[in-house]
Amino acid sequence: MVKAVVAGASGGIGQPLSLLLKLSPYVDELSLYDVVNTPGVAADLSHISSTAKVTGYLPKDDGGKAAMKDADIIVIPAGIPRKPGMTRDDLFNINAGIVKGLIEIAAEVAPKAFLLIISNPVNSTVAIAAEVLKAKGVFNPQKLFGVTTLDIVRAETFVAEIAGKKTGSELTIPVIGGHSGETIVPLFSKISPSVTIPDDKYDALVNRVQFGGDEVVKAKDGAGSATLSMAFAGFRFAEKVLKAAKGEKGLVEPSYVYLPGVPGGEEIAKATGLEYFSVPVELGPNGVEKVTNPLTGITEKEQTLVDACIKGLKDNITKGINFAHNPPQK
Numbered sequence: 489m490v491k492a493v494v495a496g497a498s499g500g501i502g503q504p505l506s507l508l509l510k511l512s513p514y515v516d517e518l519s520l521y522d523v524v525n526t527p528g529v530a531a532d533l534s535h536i537s538s539t540a541k542v543t544g545y546l547p548k549d550d551g552g553k554a555a556m557k558d559a560d561i562i563v564i565p566a567g568i569p570r571k572p573g574m575t576r577d578d579l580f581n582i583n584a585g586i587v588k589g590l591i592e593i594a595a596e597v598a599p600k601a602f603l604l605i606i607s608n609p610v611n612s613t614v615a616i617a618a619e620v621l622k623a624k625g626v627f628n629p630q631k632l633f634g635v636t637t638l639d640i641v642r643a644e645t646f647v648a649e650i651a652g653k654k655t656g657s658e659l660t661i662p663v664i665g666g667h668s669g670e671t672i673v674p675l676f677s678k679i680s681p682s683v684t685i686p687d688d689k690y691d692a693l694v695n696r697v698q699f700g701g702d703e704v705v706k707a708k709d710g711a712g713s714a715t716l717s718m719a720f721a722g723f724r725f726a727e728k729v730l731k732a733a734k735g736e737k738g739l740v741e742p743s744y745v746y747l748p749g750v751p752g753g754e755e756i757a758k759a760t761g762l763e764y765f766s767v768p769v770e771l772g773p774n775g776v777e778k779v780t781n782p783l784t785g786i787t788e789k790e791q792t793l794v795d796a797c798i799k800g801l802k803d804n805i806t807k808g809i810n811f812a813h814n815p816p817q818k
């Protein structure tokens with residue numbers, strides 16, 4: 489019996505993500521948690537004739553604990569989204585506390601769950617989650633993931649457009665680093681099967697992958713950021729984690745992980761000087777089976793992107809760690 493939780497289930501991402509999880513054959517029980525509207529979302533989804541049993545919880549009566557109790561996987565898209573003119577870091581002050589609170593509950597009632605963090609700024613919120621789990625003595629780095637799949641999905645789509653392909657879904661494109669602007673690093677030299685990006689299109693393509701989120705924020709004009717494409721991406725990653733947990737082999741997807749705690753991570757931590765980095769992750773029954781070093785054999789242009797990424801990520805990570813240890817007093 490697999491129990492999946494969506495925390496932030498009534499939101500723009502939460503609702504379509506919950507719909508996709510309700511349709512998945514890998515989920516038996518779907519538990520929806522939010523500070524508003526989960527009874528309605530759960531009632532609505534429960535009429536769909538797929539197998540997962542759906543329940544909705546609100547904070548009252550310790551609803552967070554009831555929602556997450558003994559969960560196998562907890563996906564977290566709780567928190568505020570950007571409006572035009574904002575960076576993801578501008579969300580820190582509100583979302584840091586939300587993620588910290590949710591991870592505290594997860595640590596207590598579902599310490600063995602896979603934890604998938606979508607809430608921005610991912611570069612910092614994953615570090616917050618790790619520090620909370622460490623403090624509670626239940627940190628398993630193989631089970632904590634910052635979800636960066638949307639960057640890969642975007643790269644697939646934009647590369648396919650340039651290459652004149654119908655779809656990018658058959659391409660494997662490592663997008664590494666972090667999840668914001670310059671910290672997002674697409675490695676087009678490593679696309680498999682190989683695609684040649686014309687020189688005159690390279691810079692614009694990199695920029696579009698790095699700032700794809702801004703494209704959506706601008707188009708939504710104050711009504712939020714990517715929700716539907718994120719639900720697709722979050723579901724794609726979550727289902728891979730669940731498939732690997734069931735024993736399926738060969739499942740690889742980049743994710744933002746704690747390098748010192750995962751097999752293969754030390755080498756990348758040394759090369760970058762960072763504890764957190766999104767790298768291709770091979771998934772297994774216990775989460776991260778191993779990570780592979782994406783930095784070997786990259787081009788000069790890609791190295792320049794990696795250097796800029798490392799600079800930006802350092803501060804984001806430190807900010808998350810500091811918050812977890814010294815949250816502002818209310």
Ligand SMILES: NC(=O)c1ccc[n+]([C@@H]2O[C@H](COP(=O)([O-])OP(=O)(O)OC[C@H]3O[C@@H](n4cnc5c(N)ncnc54)[C@H](O)[C@@H]3O)[C@@H](O)[C@H]2O)c1
Binds near residue numbers: 501586590609714
């Ligand atoms: N990782 C990514 O690639 C990626 C992509 C898109 C959006 N995001 C981020 O995901 C987050 C959510 O985006 P959205 O568009 O769904 O926002 P939204 O405002 O539509 O939904 C967020 C939901 O979180 C709920 N919430 C707030 N505090 C909560 C708490 N303490 N416990 C449980 N639920 C709580 C809200 O009630 C709301 O329903 C944002 O931070 C956004 O920046 C990340």
Ligand SMILES: O=C(O)C[C@H](O)C(=O)O
Binds near residue numbers: 570
């Ligand atoms: O751009 C945002 O703020 C949301 C998300 O991180 C995205 O990449 O779409």
